[in-house]
Amino acid sequence: MTEESDQDNWIQSTCDGSSRDNRHPQNRTCKWTILDLRTVGLFYYNETSPVLNLLDLITSQTNMFKELSFEQNQVVQSLQSNITFNYSMDDITFGDDCLSETQENLNMIKQEDAVLAEDFLRNTVLMVHSAMRRSQPDKVSKGVLMDLFKSFVKMCGLIPMSGSEWSSKQDILQCEVSSEPDIILTSADSLESFTSPLNPVSVVSIVHILEDENMSSQSNGNDVKLKYPERSRPKRSISSCSLSSDESEEEPVIYGRIREKVLCQHAGDLVIHTLEHNKWRNKFDCKTKKSKYRPGIIVVGTQVTFTVLEYSFDHHKQLNSGNVEGEKSCIYYSEPMDILKKEDRDLLIEALVRMTNTVG
Template identity: 25%
Template sequence: MKQPIVNIVKQIMSVDASSPCYKKRKTGSIIEEINPKISCLKETELDILGLLYEKEHVSGLEVLLNKTLCYDSKIPKHSSKIQPLARVLDYFLDFDASEYQEAVDEGTDRVTRFKEDVNNIKLSLTKAKEATFETVRHLLLDDISRDEDYLRGMFQAIKWNGIYGFGEKLIYFMLENRKGTSNDMVCRQLFRDFLVMCGLNLMDGESKNKSMKIGKSVVTSHPELRCCSDEITELNMKTVMLVGGVKQRKVALPSRHDFKIEDLYPYDIIGQHGTNLLLEIQDSCFEKTGDEEDGRSLVFGAMCVGTQVIFTALDMSKSHIDAVKQLEGEDLDVLGVIETSCIFYTRPYNILKAADRSEMYEPLLRLACYQHQIT
């Protein structure tokens, strides 16, 4: 990895390199760049800029998404069109799969478990293939006359473009994972198909790299995937959510209730993802207008490690964004950049587990409705 642009040369508080980045913000100064460009800041450098991960995760993806409501984001909190589609996904995808790193128990080896899991997935795909709108009508609202045409169209899209695509990619991912030949690209495609199944349109992150001048250097961002609003204004696409840090490598994470962002340390995904959020916030859909003191922006993200996904949201004031962009290598306190901005995050959701997927369907369908301007 290249030497970073910026380097901490003075710190008022000592920095322990093993300390998680969410602790009390350190102040210091940043000197001129060593190289003209870097792809991401380290978590300690985000800390100096006042970008802090929260100490505790929020209680769920739904809670994280509700942060947009104060931005008048028009993401429906509840919709008669969303809950029925979430129930359809639950109905067809009611299976768990395994990582196949070790035997499930003394009497079951990895090959046996793999065959059982693949058979369960294929049974679900067969159930979806044979289903019609009438056979799943009981999963929808009692009175669907108002939205029947919409629900019929979405059912067909979920059935063919969604469930089949995700199911087939999941079997391929499991096969590669069992053989030990899976890689970041295979993992990335699996998450892409999962998000597509939930109604989101995605583009490769490399299709538009973002950059920001911090001090005398340029920081660049290379997210894996980007979800943008269908509405294009002034030839500028606004971001709904970005996906960064899709890594196949294994990280032993604690239980869902005990997870903290520091559990990803020392992996570079923390700094990389924070940089992606910082650079993307300039083009976020979610903005609160007002003067410089009151204006704020919010951007959603997701970082994927193995088969687990952690959803994030950076909430940042316009004044803080401007202060970071205007940084010229002086002490942050001298520049007045003493405010902080929070990066909220959820606990990890494992897309191999039916219960975890079930918690994601409705919030992600809400994002999809916002992306496609469906109310």
């Protein structure tokens, strides 16, 4: 066996996960760990940012997700005023207060002819029914939570597509890595042309509540304690992300509420689908700054977190070429917002409607 074939076999075994090395990621993003993020030069920012600030960042660099028009403001205000229920998953117990509140809200919007909100309210009623039937709200199935989120984004003007139709494989650092998000969001405008390709605006990861609680980075059944990737000290501004290897490491806030496995897969999905779908480039690239901006969403139960991957053209090229030389990229993220809580939901509605603004 030649030296070259030995090297090829070694790379393949590393990609398949039979042995780990910090020079190659694992072959599926659902297997990724902190080690894989460090390998490809990805990390999460230290602090949360308001969701509208994240959208402003994308708008300032790419002209996507512009401020709401007058007509959009009217839609947002109508949805906010007509959807009034307010509770959390913790409030859903054997009692029927939450169910009654939601059903009354559904009856009210029918009288107001607020048709945009009906499907979402119905899915909320079904979710509450499911939670009460199971006696434990945190055992609601992932499918029910996915239907709830889909109805919510459709109400806001976005189109959810099955992630299985957008499964991708890309070569990253000489390894073929596959990815399949739960949902891809697109804008209604992208469906109006028969010739233009669909324009994805966000990669979505849906996580079952119990699934997330039980997740941990494991190897051979044993918990693995890994150092977090090198990252900068917290900064107030998210307009740039300064990285320095000799600065102190700090755990990102998001690691305190979402399991590492979820975060690592989501980061991998953002990168893979950026490499795969070239049509994203013209929409979310900033040529003056020579950086790419890729929006994402993580849904844990009924809590929604927005994410934005910012990485340079040079990092993008290095991931394809197979050699990352000191390039690191940052994922910013919002505070968690609960679809069931009115204050959070009102903010989510505004943010999601802004994400329909994809035509420059």
